[in-house]
Amino acid sequence: MIPLKPQGSAYATKDPDVALQIAQELLEQVQYEADPRYEDNTIVGIVQAYLDFARTYYRKSKQAENIRYGVVQLVDMFGTLKAEDFGPLKLKEIRQCMIEDNLCRSEVNKRIGIIKRMFRWAAENERIPSGVAFAISTVENLKKGRSEARETPPVKPVSRLSILHLTR
Structure with a gap:
């Protein structure tokens, strides 16, 4: 022994x-x-694999393009990081960067949601441990009036005159 x-x-x-x-x-x-699934398990590798998936899954919509915009800060800030080392605090760091870039609250929430979905997809396809996806899913969306993020003015209804003019 x-x-x-x-x-x-x-x-x-x-x-x-x-x-x-x-x-x-x-x-x-x-x-x-x-395992070949883990060859490029960096953030960049996960993003590339997710974009490849999105291009086929969302063929008839522009969602793949929206996803690309949604992950820009993620790749810029943490592209070389192993995906399994990504967590809630790093996601909040990205969110803060988006706020500092003057994105409105709803756009910040949308882009953070894209990142969360990408990590769920990566966990579902066994590219990362499921605990990573669960951990970042605990990051809450920004609430109206409770963050530094810019709020957009509410969309007002179209006047009846505009509708009449457009229907002629």
Whole structure:
């Protein structure tokens, strides 16, 4: 039996459970690194895969283009980061950047929603651990009047004269 030193322990152990646990962790790591789905598991890789999916899924609408706009700050700020290291605080950082870029609250919420959906898609397709998608899903939308984000004026109804003029 090979003596093993558990992490954080001053002494080695001959406990077979510890050996089994270490062997399982090593196996999982090797399988994870060898799996072609995880080849480019950076934010940029996930974004590219999601855009490829969106172009086929949303063929007849401009949603793929909206997604591209929605992930610009994500790629600019965290493009080289491993997707599994992305979390709620980083998402809030992106949201704050959008606010500083003077996007209105509804547009900020829309773009953050796109990022959340992308991470859910990545978890569904086993490109990231599901815990990452769950963690960022806990970030709340900005509420009206409760953030620094700019509010847009309400859309007013069209006058009857305009409708009559357009229907002629």
